[in-house]
Every structure is written in structure tokens, then in C-alpha cells.
Amino acid sequence: MPRPDSLDPLFRSLRSIKGVGPQLGALLNRFFGGDGEAVALDLLMHMPAGMIDRRRMEGVARTFVGHTATLKLHIDRHHPPPRGKANQPHRVFAHDETGDIQLVYFGGHGGWIERLLPIGEERYVSGTIGFFNGIKQMSHPDYAVEVDKFDTLPLVEPVYPLTQGLSLKALTKLVREVLATLPELPEWIPADRMKQFGWPSFHDAMAAVHTPREPLDGELTGLARMRLAYDEYLAGQLALLIVRSTLISARGISRSFTGEFTAAVTAALPFSLTDGQQLAIDSIRDDLAAPTRMSRLLQGDVGAGKTVVALMAMAAVAESGAQSAMMAPTELLAAQHFRTLAPLAVKAGLGIEMMTGKMPAADRRAALERLASGESHIVVGTHALFQSAVEFHNLGLVVVDEQHRFGVAQRLALTDKGAHADLLVMTATPIPRTLVLTHFGDMAVSTLRDKPRGRQPIDTAVLSIGEYDRVIDRLHARIAQGAQAFWVTPLVEESENLDVISAEDRFAALKSEFGEQVALVHGRMSAATKAEVMERFQNNDVKILVATTVIEVGVDVPNATIMIVEHAERFGLAQLHQLRGRVGRGTQRSACLLLYKGPLSETAAARLETIRTTEDGFLIAERDLELRGQGDLLGTRQSGMPGYHLAVPDVHRHLLDWAHDDAKAILERNKGLDGNEGEAIRTLLYLFRKDLALPLIRAG
Numbered sequence: 001m002p003r004p005d006s007l008d009p010l011f012r013s014l015r016s017i018k019g020v021g022p023q024l025g026a027l028l029n030r031f032f033g034g035d036g037e038a039v040a041l042d043l044l045m046h047m048p049a050g051m052i053d054r055r056r057m058e059g060v061a062r063t064f065v066g067h068t069a070t071l072k073l074h075i076d077r078h079h080p081p082p083r084g085k086a087n088q089p090h091r092v093f094a095h096d097e098t099g100d101i102q103l104v105y106f107g108g109h110g111g112w113i114e115r116l117l118p119i120g121e122e123r124y125v126s127g128t129i130g131f132f133n134g135i136k137q138m139s140h141p142d143y144a145v146e147v148d149k150f151d152t153l154p155l156v157e158p159v160y161p162l163t164q165g166l167s168l169k170a171l172t173k174l175v176r177e178v179l180a181t182l183p184e185l186p187e188w189i190p191a192d193r194m195k196q197f198g199w200p201s202f203h204d205a206m207a208a209v210h211t212p213r214e215p216l217d218g219e220l221t222g223l224a225r226m227r228l229a230y231d232e233y234l235a236g237q238l239a240l241l242i243v244r245s246t247l248i249s250a251r252g253i254s255r256s257f258t259g260e261f262t263a264a265v266t267a268a269l270p271f272s273l274t275d276g277q278q279l280a281i282d283s284i285r286d287d288l289a290a291p292t293r294m295s296r297l298l299q300g301d302v303g304a305g306k307t308v309v310a311l312m313a314m315a316a317v318a319e320s321g322a323q324s325a326m327m328a329p330t331e332l333l334a335a336q337h338f339r340t341l342a343p344l345a346v347k348a349g350l351g352i353e354m355m356t357g358k359m360p361a362a363d364r365r366a367a368l369e370r371l372a373s374g375e376s377h378i379v380v381g382t383h384a385l386f387q388s389a390v391e392f393h394n395l396g397l398v399v400v401d402e403q404h405r406f407g408v409a410q411r412l413a414l415t416d417k418g419a420h421a422d423l424l425v426m427t428a429t430p431i432p433r434t435l436v437l438t439h440f441g442d443m444a445v446s447t448l449r450d451k452p453r454g455r456q457p458i459d460t461a462v463l464s465i466g467e468y469d470r471v472i473d474r475l476h477a478r479i480a481q482g483a484q485a486f487w488v489t490p491l492v493e494e495s496e497n498l499d500v501i502s503a504e505d506r507f508a509a510l511k512s513e514f515g516e517q518v519a520l521v522h523g524r525m526s527a528a529t530k531a532e533v534m535e536r537f538q539n540n541d542v543k544i545l546v547a548t549t550v551i552e553v554g555v556d557v558p559n560a561t562i563m564i565v566e567h568a569e570r571f572g573l574a575q576l577h578q579l580r581g582r583v584g585r586g587t588q589r590s591a592c593l594l595l596y597k598g599p600l601s602e603t604a605a606a607r608l609e610t611i612r613t614t615e616d617g618f619l620i621a622e623r624d625l626e627l628r629g630q631g632d633l634l635g636t637r638q639s640g641m642p643g644y645h646l647a648v649p650d651v652h653r654h655l656l657d658w659a660h661d662d663a664k665a666i667l668e669r670n671k672g673l674d675g676n677e678g679e680a681i682r683t684l685l686y687l688f689r690k691d692l693a694l695p696l697i698r699a700g
């Protein structure tokens with residue numbers, strides 16, 4: 001489905017805009033941060049962070065110090081800095097009928113100031129009112145225009161987030177130029193919804209936000225921002241529903257189970273299932289038995305025991321005569337899952353394979369054959385698994401671990417492979433209910449809230465890096481008692497710009513203390529090297545593992561009871577929680593040490609305090625939402641999850657439910673997105689870059 005022509009002006013490269021040369025073009029590309037080249041639309045979607053109100057025009061005497069005002073001034077005289085005193089300002093004396101004021105310019109050359117403000121003439125001048133030596137003054141007025149150019153003064157001026165090298169004036173000019181090319185678009189919001197809220201059109205909403213007449217035009221609670229937030233939610237919900245409906249609309253399979261494999265797995269488990277695990281397994285079995293396709297999110301805190309639930313699901317699918325694939329975001333995690341699953345699977349009589357990019361060709365061929373023949377029931381690997389030529393005898397279930405690392409694109413690729421395969425998505429980041437809807441649409445959700453019995457609480461402490469020597473002494477003592485430790489740093493290599501220790505430097509320092517007991521693992525190593533280092537740690541040959549966040553998700557080493565996070569102030573709440581979850585997995589009491597380098601910002605201090613005082617992943621997730629305020633819980637930018645540009649969940653969340661209902665109704669009455677309504681909806685999806693979902697419409 002091609003992009004509607006009406007959108008062409010918005011998808012032209014920024015370089016095609018007058019005044020954008022190679023340098024500014026490159027700056028804007030970086031600023032808007034997409035993978036490709038920034039386009040005009042990016043400017044339009046760049047929302048102001050606030051408004052300057054210049055409408056106060058009551059005269060000098062009635063201005064307030066610190067406020068912005070616009071004055072019609074008579075220019076009396078200029079007072080340039082005395083010769084040789086360049087540090088003194090150029091002063092312009094002016095008045096209106098209510099009082100006197102000085103306009104002050106530092107470091108300026110008098111010439112242009114005298115041309116801007118000619119003696120004996122009148123000018124509209126706008127800026128912030130100050131007070132100095134008993135007289136009102138305005139230093140560096142934002143605007144000074146001739147009386148007949150009053151119309152060019154933005155009386156309410158949007159203020160945009162900026163970056164070095166990009167001035168507000170330059171950006172404002174570009175935004176206005178794009179706005180001028182924005183056509184009236186077909187309306188995609190249902191008419192009754194428009195009437196209910198009294199919303200402006202998309203065009204008028206954008207005009208209100210970027211060229212406001214009064215501050216409310218651009219405020220988050222104003223009609224324009226409400227409408228735009230709803231647009232973004234609607235686009236997101238439509239895309240999710242389209243993806244999901246192709247997942248479940250495809251004929252599912254009513255599975256029946258013999259009970260042999262699940263019973264064997266249960267018998268092989270060295271523990272009994274928690275109530276939460278049993279409930280999740282029951283729901284999954286119901287889904288598998290139903291004729292529709294399963295699309296279920298299994299969420300549970302780190303260490304909650306999701307892997308076992310997945311194994312039970314895969315065993316049930318094997319009983320129904322089909323195969324399962326489990327995919328992890330990295331080879332490291334895939335290998336880890338395999339190590340956990342393989343002994344149990346084998347004991348239960350299930351055939352299980354591990355597929356990696358690096359495996360010898362002969363092994364690979366043999367594994368592929370066992371999958372093609374149906375001899376193997378389960379395969380574990382990374383998502384590369386699905387891009388390669390794996391043929392299944394009968395793929396029935398796809399389990400995706402740590403979904404937040406996957407983008408919509410991968411999810412779509414998945415559904416390609418097993419035309420009727422059921423889908424189980426596992427996420428270790430507990431997601432508050434409101435966000436489940438945002439990110440996963442109306443996927444069914446199972447939550448593991450209870451931790452497996454016998455888990456020890458983790459002692460968490462926050463310490464300044466100034467205590468390094470004490471930390472090392474304690475570590476020596478604990479290692480001598482047989483403990484193993486993670487030591488996590490934020491960077492792999494030293495960085496010129498940041499005053500942050502790298503994993504390599506910390507590794508070198510710890511090596512001088514602990515010798516061969518220390519090893520290093522980070523994301524830039526080859527998968528084989530990483531796996532080899534992890535194995536040495538797992539086998540207890542290495543006592544201290546220095547790592548970057550490659551170990552953040554899923555790594556399971558029960559004997560590791562110490563987690564040290566250096567520069568903890570640089571990590572997000574969710575990340576710290578994930579990292580801490582790497583310990584406390586065995587029967588020994590564990591400790592987590594958060595080392596920070598001061599001074600701490602207020603939010604960094606609040607983050608560390610939250611982690612120190614609670615282990616409840618849901619509480620932490622909710623607190624994270626509060627602290628970030630933008631609902632960017634999962635670090636959406638990096639992970640390909642939908643992040644919001646226009647909607648601010650704290651303010652607009654209530655619109656999400658409406659958008660969800662409307663999206664559902666639209667797709668129910670117009671599945672093929674036909675006619676005028678379909679055209680309007682496609683326009684919306686392109687505007688919010690959700691057109692990835694559109695090919696599915698054609699397919700369905």
C-alpha cells in the first residue's frame with residue numbers, strides 16, 4: 001500500500017528545505033536520531049517544551065521584573081561603552097508614556113544596535129524585564145521591530161528542545177516552513193469522537209502548537225495537544241491490532257495433550273511449581289487447546305521462573321505432535337536457556353537442539369535434519385534462527401524471551417515462519433498494566449508475582465566509589481569463603497568525553513588485586529569468546545566477572561552471590577533491578593553493592609534509594625514511570641519499542657482507552673482499510689511511522 005501522495009511534502013529530506021546545508025543537515029539528522037535521513041515530518045513532530053508569553057503590553061511601569069513583556073518604546077539616546085572598556089554594555093535609553101527603561105547589549109558592536117533602534121523613532125521591543133541601579137532594563141531583547149511590523153512579532157512563542165549548534169530562531173523558522181507545506185489531510189478520527197471533544201483537525205492542531213495565539217493552544221492539556229496525543233495512541237493501537245489480528249485470525253489449532261511429556265518434566269524438576277507458575281501453565285494450556293491462535297505475554301520479575309513455564313508449554317505442544325522454538329535476544333542468553341532446559345528436556349524424553357551462528361557445519365546440518373524430520377521437539381536460538389533456512393516438521397509454538405529487545409519487524413518475521421504457530425512472549429521487565437495495553441495491545445497476560453520458595457532476600461547497599469579500598473577488602477574475604485561476584489561497569493572502553501571508568505580499566509585494576517580469578521566479558525567480544533568466558537564463570541573457574549550490561553538479562557549463575565554495579569548513578573531503575581536479579585538465585589544470602597560517583601542528581605539519588613529499599617519489581621517499574629514521567633519504561637528508543645513523541649502518558653493516558661476502542665471498531669468495520677476511511681487511516685499510520693503493519697492488511 002503506497003504512501004498517500006498528500007504526505008509527500010512531509011517526507012522530503014530536510015536538505016531540500018531552504019537554508020539547510022550539509023552542516024545543518026547533518027546536525028538535524030543526528031538531533032532527530034533516526035536510522036535514516038531526517039525528513040520534514042520530524043520537524044513537525046518536534047513538540048515545544050513550553051511557551052513564552054509576550055502578550056503583556058501594558059507599558060514600562062506595569063511590567064514585572066523577571067517576566068516577559070512587549071513594549072512600544074520611544075528611543076531617546078545611545079550610550080556605547082567608554083573607549084577601552086569593552087566589558088561595559090552598550091545602553092539604549094528609551095521610554096513610553098508610563099516610564100523609562102534601558103535596553104542593554106553586552107559585547108555588541110554599536111553599529112547594528114544603532115540601526116536596530118534609531119534615535120527619535122518608535123519600536124516594539126520584547127524580552128525579559130530586569131532591574132539594575134534603580135531602573136528597569138531589558139538585556140538583549142528577543143525582538144525589536146518597526147511599528148508597522150508588529151504582526152511579525154510572535155506574541156506567544158513556542159520554545160523547543162534544542163541542541164548545541166541549533167538556535168531557537170533557526171529551528172522555529174524551519175518548523176514554520178514545514179508547517180506552511182502541511183496540507184489538510186483526510187480526517188481519520190471518527191466523527192463522533194471529534195464532536196465529543198471538540199478537537200481541531202490535524203492541520204489546525206499542528207498550527208496551534210507551532211504558531212500558538214495563546215499559551216493554551218500549545219499546552220499539554222489544550223485541545224491541540226490532546227488531539228495529537230490521541231492520534232499517536234490511535235496509530236499505535238491500530239498497528240498493534242493489525243499485527244495481532246493477523247496472529248490470531250490465522251487459523252489456530254485446537255491441541256490435545258497426552259500428558260506424557262508434561263508429567264515427565266514435572267517429575268524431573270528438582271522443585272515444585274509455585275502457584276503463579278501453575279496458573280500460568282493452566283492459562284497457556286487453555287490457549288493451546290482453543291481453536292484460536294495463542295498470543296500471550298508471560299511477565300514476571302527476574303528469577304520468577306518463567307523458563308520452566310515455557311518448558312511446560314513446549315512439552316504440552318510436543319504432546320500434541322508439534323515443535324517449539326525458543327528465541328533469545330543474544331547468543332549468550334540462548335546458550336543459557338539451552339543449559340537450563342536441556343537436562344530437563346532430555347530426562348523427559350524430549351529432543352532439544354541449540355542453533356548458533358557459529359556451530360560447525362556438520363553439527364548444524366545434523367540439527368537441521370532432526371528439526372525437519374520432527375525427531376527434535378524443541379530448538380533454542382537467537383532470532384537469526386528465523387532468518388536462516390530452518391525447516392520445521394511442524395512448528396507449533398514460538399517462545400520469545402525478553403521481548404522488549406525485539407522490534408515489531410522481528411515479530412512480523414516470526415509470524416511468517418510458523419503460519420499457525422502459537423506465540424508466547426516472555427518479558428523480565430514487569431510492566432504496569434497501563435503500559436501492557438500501550439505496548440502489547442490486547443495480548444493476554446500471565447504474571448508471575450510470587451518468587452520461588454526459599455529465595456533469600458538480597459542485601460543492597462549504596463556506597464561512594466571513595467570507599468573502593470573497603471569494597472576490595474570485603475571482596476577478598478567473600479571470595480576466600482567461596483563466593484563469586486559480578487562487577488558491572490557502564491562502558492566497554494575508556495571514553496574521552498566521559499569521566500567514567502570502563503570495563504577494561506576496571507578489569508585491569510581488579511586483575512592486579514585478584515590475578516587470574518578475574519575475567520572480562522563485554523558486548524564487543526565475539527559470541528564464542530563471550531560464551532567461553534561465561535562458561536568459565538559458570539564452572540567457578542573464575543571468581544569475579546567484570547562485565548558490561550551484556551549480563552543484564554537472564555544470565556543464571558546460582559553461586560554468584562555478589563553484584564557490584566559501578567557508576568550506578570548512570571543506570572536506569574529497570575536496568576539496576578535487572579542487574580541485581582542476577583544474584584539471589586541460589587540458596588546463599590546475596591549482596592548487591594551500588595557504587596556511585598558523586599555528585600548525585602536528584603533523580604539519580606531517588607533511583608538508588610528506590611533500589612536500596614525494595615525488591616518488588618512492580619513497585620520499581622511504577623516508580624520508574626514516575627521518575628521518568630514520559631513512560632519510556634523500557635528504554636524504548638534503543639529497543640524498537642514504541643516511544644511517544646506527542647503523547648505524554650502522565651497527562652494523556654486516559655485517551656489511550658478511547659484510542660484502543662476506536663482502533664478496534666475501525667478494524668472491525670473496515671478490515672481491508674478500504675475507501676475514504678481506509679485512505680485516512682493509512683495516512684495516519686504513515687504519519688506515525690506505523691506503516692510496517694500495512695503489508696499485513698494486504699496479506700489478510
Ligand code: ADP
Pocket residue numbers: 271272273274277300301302303304305306307308428452453554556585
Ligand atoms: P526467569 O527466567 O523468570 O528469570 P528462571 O526461569 O531462569 O527465571 O528461574 C530462575 C531460577 O529459579 C532457575 O535456577 C530455576 O531453576 C529456579 N526455579 C524456577 N522455578 C522454581 C520453583 N518453583 N521453585 C524453586 N526454584 C525454581
Ligand code: MG
Pocket residue numbers: 306307554
Ligand atoms: Mg529467564
